[in-house]
Amino acid sequence: MKIKTGIGQDSHTFDNESNKPLILGGIEFDHPHGLKGNSDADVILHSITNAISSVTGKNILGDKADELCQQGVTDSVEYLKLALKDLNDWQIEHIAISIECLTPKISPKIEQLKSNIANLSSIKIGDIGITATTGEGLSSFGKGNGIQVLTIITVSRKSAS
Numbered sequence: 697m698k699i700k701t702g703i704g705q706d707s708h709t710f711d712n713e714s715n716k717p718l719i720l721g722g723i724e725f726d727h728p729h730g731l732k733g734n735s736d737a738d739v740i741l742h743s744i745t746n747a748i749s750s751v752t753g754k755n756i757l758g759d760k761a762d763e764l765c766q767q768g769v770t771d772s773v774e775y776l777k778l779a780l781k782d783l784n785d786w787q788i789e790h791i792a793i794s795i796e797c798l799t800p801k802i803s804p805k806i807e808q809l810k811s812n813i814a815n816l817s818s819i820k821i822g823d824i825g826i827t828a829t830t831g832e833g834l835s836s837f838g839k840g841n842g843i844q845v846l847t848i849i850t851v852s853r854k855s856a857s
């Protein structure tokens with residue numbers, strides 16, 4: 697069995713001038729502001745998409761996602777689906793997600809996030825780990841200006857080629 701590890705990162709600032717909904721991990725959060733971006737700016741799904749791209753070597757965000765955005769496809773689930781397709785016969789073994797922000801409170805939503813991400817990625821809830829921190833307010837994210845997400849993904853394939 698061959699194993700690969702991917703890393704992905706993404707960050708967005710809050711869009712304080714619009715009443716765009718805050719979508720994280722495909723779930724709408726009760727929050728006064730959404731995140732800035734042409735798409736729904738789902739920073740968690742973007743981070744996962746980037747982690748998958750780092751395994752497949754095929755970038756989705758800033759390339760195919762921009763094209764889709766111009767066609768009016770702003771749901772980040774669609775970008776994640778493209779990345780998942782590029783995995784071909786690679787199986788996802790685990791997804792580790794680290795979220796840094798002051799608001800919203802992530803911990804009450806962790807189980808719901810896990811369940812939705814497991815569903816989207818066709819893996820078990822037990823194969824997803826999510827932690828959240830304010831980082832003691834040291835960064836712009838911890839100060840409440842936006843959200844940063846880091847993702848590490850582990851994938852495996854039966855053949856050794």
Ligand SMILES: [Zn+2]
Nearest residue numbers: 706737739742
């Ligand atoms: Zn993004």
